[in-house]
Amino acid sequence: MDFSNLENFADLLELSFSPIVLISGVGLLLLSMVNRFMQAINRTRQLIQAVEEQPEEEQGDTIKQVKILYRRTNILKLAISLVSGSILSTSLLILVISIMSFAQINIQWLGLTFYYITLGLLVGSVVLFLVDLTMATNALRVEASKYLDIR
DSSP: OOTTSHHHHHHHHHHHHHHHHHHHHHHHHHHHHHHHHHHHHHHHHHHHHHHHHSOGGGOHHHHHHHHHHHHHHHHHHHHHHHHHHHHHHHHHHHHHHHHHHHHOOOOHHHHHHHHHHHHHHHHHHHHHHHHHHHHHHHHHHHHHTTTSSOO
């Protein structure tokens, strides 16, 4: 593509715009996941300290919560890895679009590959995020069951 013409450069920017917007949106999802991850870690540390201060016969429910939180942190870590991979794949897609524009090389198959990888990783991370929400509800049920008639 000849970039001496402003219109050709504008075409390249137009092709790259959607993936760039996707990175922004996925970045917000990543921020939310990292916040949940840090909250789970901090709560786990608080509960471990509580277990150490509790008599052994009172530790059961707190240990259940610690186990749930530990599993949640592992799930969130995987979700964060997947969403980060999605951002990387989107960045590589932008690179492929630029190479195709600059060098006039037909590597659309590579662009489509990165596109599908991006979507797959994004879907996987959202599914894991939903699993985390379910586990958070289960941990709350353990804590609330002391005071409410729920199982």
